[in-house]
Amino acid sequence: MESGKWISEVANGYGTTLEITEHLFSKKSAFQQIDIYQTRKLGKLLMLDGIIQLTSFDEFAYHEMMAHLPFYTHPCPEKILVIGGGDGGVLRELAKHPELKELHICEIDADVIAACRQFLPETACGFDDPRVAIHIGDGSKFVREHKNEFDIIIVDSTDPGGPGEPLFGEEFYLDLKAALRPGGVIASQSESPYLLPDIVLRLNTLTNKLFKFADYAIMQVPTYPTGQIGMCIASDARDVHPQASEVPEELQKTLRYYSPLARCGSFGHPHFVSELLKKAKQ
């Protein structure tokens, strides 16, 4: 392509548009359409079934929050499972913690991992950590087959409707709970309250019903439609708002989004989100 053209993700009559200069990769895998573009100003862009998954520009926001927020909810995590997350970004962030002994990832689509390793190495470098074990398969099935095993499970899924659909139901959340060791914590991609309030309500209703402690954090990711996305965080054993969750100084220097202050801000919701969460607790 000589001159840039624009590619958009829209829902509910509005969305994000990005200027792209080159279509680097396109493949219809067994599960979804995978596209990687070079953008004019935001580095690379990964889309699955036409939905923005990440850009080099702002993926740090989502990946840091999805990794470090649950990490600092648990006082001594050793074994973590990531479901989805085929771009490797959550793994990259988790790998910054020397305390972790095992990093398991269950991604349904091996083609996503391969494409990201080739075209998004700054993100996919998460796979290079020697503690990482890659499992290719259905995350909902994987969780059902592992009981009492993980300190933290992070569900880094696509949106409902695609191959991520089973990751939004009650059965899956029951299996997540059973796959946790005592004291375990889950964190799951839980959509934007401006765009999908019904799904935000459904997921928070589930976590409030099934776990003793549950809350919802929002992170600001400009290239996602509405510029933000949420995360359910839940545990049966420990408050998801721990008293102390300091980040070591050397680690904090590697972070651009997560900090104890950013963590606090991610729960400081607009009133309409507070009302939604109140409903979820009823």
Place this chain on the structure above:
Amino acid sequence: MESGKWISEVANGYGTTLEITEHLFSKKSAFQQIDIYQTRKLGKLLMLDGIIQLTSFDEFAYHEMMAHLPFYTHPCPEKILVIGGGDGGVLRELAKHPELKELHICEIDADVIAACRQFLPETACGFDDPRVAIHIGDGSKFVREHKNEFDIIIVDSTDPGGPGEPLFGEEFYLDLKAALRPGGVIASQSESPYLLPDIVLRLNTLTNKLFKFADYAIMQVPTYPTGQIGMCIASDARDVHPQASEVPEELQKTLRYYSPLARCGSFGHPHFVSELLKKAKQ
């Protein structure tokens, strides 16, 4: 127009796109190009010089924060000045406070007010409050001519570059300071840190230099590029984080964004914003 078309605001290679069904109003005023559209799903859309000012869908977020955050920073405000804000949304929110005695607005472009009164009455109803005095003119000049007069000044400006340009310089901030009564508070539209970090740094450097207390709040407004926008808040006399800032129950029921929790969250910044603000304090 029979079928919807899409209109975008982009900067730095990405932005927001909205589906519109009708061009309701178009005028080149003495200051800028004014357009009002009917969107497919988000109600009305106001653009000035091609920049999104508001949609019916999410204007509540910006207007509630711009009005109530400074209001609840001051223990007993009586006289308020709004600079810009020709859509009336900040006035509408301020008018919810019976304690306020005088609401002055200085808007440079009478055509914006007229267009909004005609096409955006849900927002422009702010002008109908009997305490409102409308001054048509240059806000920077108006402030220079009023000393020691206002408890709160809210700068609801467009972006730098257009007619709002004089509202981003040191001279203007010095005049703002002089226009405050003792104990006064200013709040000013101060851009998105993802999109315009240099301007965020410049404005926060100014407020930190000129006022004893200064901070920066971010609100989430999905149809603005990056999905968020910030506000500088500053005072020479009082901490901009007051101990108590409860919202009366009846008033809280009229709000969808502002609450004491949302206020707290608006200062809970991602690490890169904290670092920017650290620089602004040096």
